[in-house]
Amino acid sequence: MSRLNVLSVTSELFPIIKTGGLADVAGALPAALAREGVNVVSLLPGYPAVLKTLERIETVREYPDLFGGTVRLVSAKANELDLFVIDAPHLYDRPGSPYLTPDGRDWPDNAWRFAALGRIAADIGQGTVPGFVPDIVHAHDWQAGLAPAYLHYGDMPRPGTVITIHNIAFQGIFPADILYELGLPPHSFTVDGVEYYGQIGFLKAGLRLADRITTVSPTYAKEIQTPEGGMGLDGLLRSRSRDVSGILNGIDESVWDPASDRSLIAPFARGDLGRRQVNKEALQEHLGLEVDPDAMLFGVVSRLSEQKGLDLVLAALPSLLADKAQLALLGAGDKTLEESFRAASIVYPGQVGCFFGYDESLAHLIQGGSDALLVPSRFEPCGLTQLCAMHYGSLPIVSRVGGLADTVIDANEMAIASGVATGFQFSPVNLSGLTDAVIRAKRLWSESETWRRLQQNGMAAEVGWSRPARQYAHLYRSCLEEG
Known part of the structure; x- marks a missing residue:
């Protein structure tokens, strides 16, 4: 079995930064996939909470001006996870949620903050970082949705691409007039590209341009292909139904283990x-x-x-x-x-x-x-x-x-x-x-x-990551075989 390199592109990662289940999934998959012959490095924005956890930091690339400021891409370790982190103070050095201002509104520059995530993912995917050339770029949710687009419209050989929908209700929709600022070509603004009802749809772009689409359960994979569940994207998903699969999430049983859980007053086992x-x-x-x-x-x-x-x-x-x-x-x-x-x-x-x-x-x-x-x-x-x-x-x-x-x-x-x-x-x-x-x-x-x-x-019941990891590994390999 050949060993694969996968770049996991995510806006949050447990236990480093978490607002919901996306972080748990992105944090648990690398170890589970390692047992299936898949080497995962995760790309993560450099929020303050992320930067303070990093160890063995090495600068691997610099951008003199990316969306308004200097950016440094570093490789690092944190909590046994292999990481690339985007150190961009003008985009990420701010308090509160990764997505929201302290008063609960979307950061007004979220389009650029997460376009940077997709853009740098595409650069890594094209082999610009010495020592790590991914076979697959795996984008998670709308925040990473432009990664497949930047790769698609690039002029270099590209890896296979997968996008996972964790919640289709959140789509990342922004005004059309920022297309040039995002570094996307004019011909990308079509129904077969990033255009979405006259605007730019980050998730829509990923769903149209990635090689494979996954979501986090078989039933949800069916639901999002209906008008009731698709949140406006059901037609696109039905047109790509052969490329859509539902892979159930698992839980990290090293974190969630009632027999050894220090958060419990009395740990216990099934027989006790x-x-x-x-x-x-x-x-x-x-x-x-x-x-x-x-x-x-x-x-x-x-x-x-x-x-x-x-x-x-x-x-x-x-x-x-x-x-x-x-x-x-x-x-x-x-x-x-x-x-x-x-x-x-x-x-x-x-x-x-x-x-x-x-x-x-x-x-x-x-x-x-x-x-x-x-x-x-x-x-x-x-x-x-x-x-x-x-x-x-x-x-x-x-x-x-x-x-x-x-x-x-x-x-x-x-x-x-x-x-x-x-x-x-x-x-x-x-x-x-x-x-x-x-x-x-x-x-x-x-x-x-x-x-x-x-x-x-x-x-x-089997609730861990072993079975889902096997399914993801099979998906990656089939993507490459057919690509």
């Missing part, structure tokens, strides 16, 4: 589920809930948004909290939802506990201490939180969409009898559907032996 009770009590105490082993504890670890269905959780609270049940929530996002959950914690003292923001340790404790985890998304490309829940013995309650439908086996009568059920699915995605699923879960939770079997089923 009794120890979860210690974590449950610690979680209840941490979030100001009544410490009660007999109260069913629902968890939420999520961005707070309507996409994630958190408004449905609010509407379902009377049924959810009946019979002394509790809710432990970790998340941030929509300020109206935050205020509504804050108000709920006052209306239901001791039953609703919230932490607004991001806390990695608390996320682990919720997975290891809750009885069930709520994931009522209206659409969900893959989802990682339900995989973590199963791995940690918390039964996920999920809407039947995207990767949630692909990863959770509903605890219907036949699945329970067959010994394969791992959680609860519901459809349609509305208040009635969620409420019915919660009631089913409560009924089974009262049957302790059945519940424990479902927990053990979930913990035994």
Whole structure:
């Protein structure tokens, strides 16, 4: 088996910089792919949080003027990851989110900030960095979407190209009049290039010009080819359906391991589920809930948004909290939802506990201490939180969409009898559907032996990166064979 070099182009990378699941995927894949004969180097913007983690820094290329300032491309190591980092203070040296100003708006120069990511990815792809010539450039989401475009319109031999859609709702759309400033030729501004309804579409460009398109679950790959799920790109995706594949995400089992997790008060294994009770009590105490082993504890670890269905959780609270049940929530996002959950914690003292923001340790404790985890998304490309829940013995309650439908086996009568059920699915995605699923879960939770079997089923499920890594490695090689 020949060894491949892959340049992974991403705007975030766990554990260095993270706002969501993209970081987890981009951070876990390199080690998993190494076992498949694939050497991955990740290209990442030089945000302050990134630069301070770097070791063994070496300048490999300089740009005297790229989109308004001097840029230095460095190779480095961080957290055992091989990196190229774009050191461009005029683009990345600023506080807050990689994408948003401190007051929550898009940075006004995001087009140039992420065009730089695509442009430098293309340069590396064309072999301009000594010692590393990629066979494949793998772009992640709209932020890297111009990498295939710069390669396509370049005048040098190019590697194979793959783009992965992590969430098609975010597309990177910018005014047409910056085409020249981005360094793209006039003939690129067509329906078969970067043009998108009279503007420049970064994600659209990648989907049109990459050799292969992947997304993060088989069901989502089908959903995005429909008008309901394609967010305006369904026609393009249908026209390229032979090049579209869905590869389920996994979780990094070296990070998410209940038997050795230092964020848990009491680590536990599949055969020692009794120890979860210690974590449950610690979680209840941490979030100001009544410490009660007999109260069913629902968890939420999520961005707070309507996409994630958190408004449905609010509407379902009377049924959810009946019979002394509790809710432990970790998340941030929509300020109206935050205020509504804050108000709920006052209306239901001791039953609703919230932490607004991001806390990695608390996320682990919720997975290891809750009885069930709520994931009522209206659409969900893959989802990682339900995989973590199963791995940690918390039964996920999920809407039947995207990767949630692909990863959770509903605890219907036949699945329970067959010994394969791992959680609860519901459809349609509305208040009635969620409420019915919660009631089913409560009924089974009262049957302790059945519940424990479902927990053990979930913990035994294959949720790591081994199988997805094999699929990606096969995709890369087939791309080269056909290219």
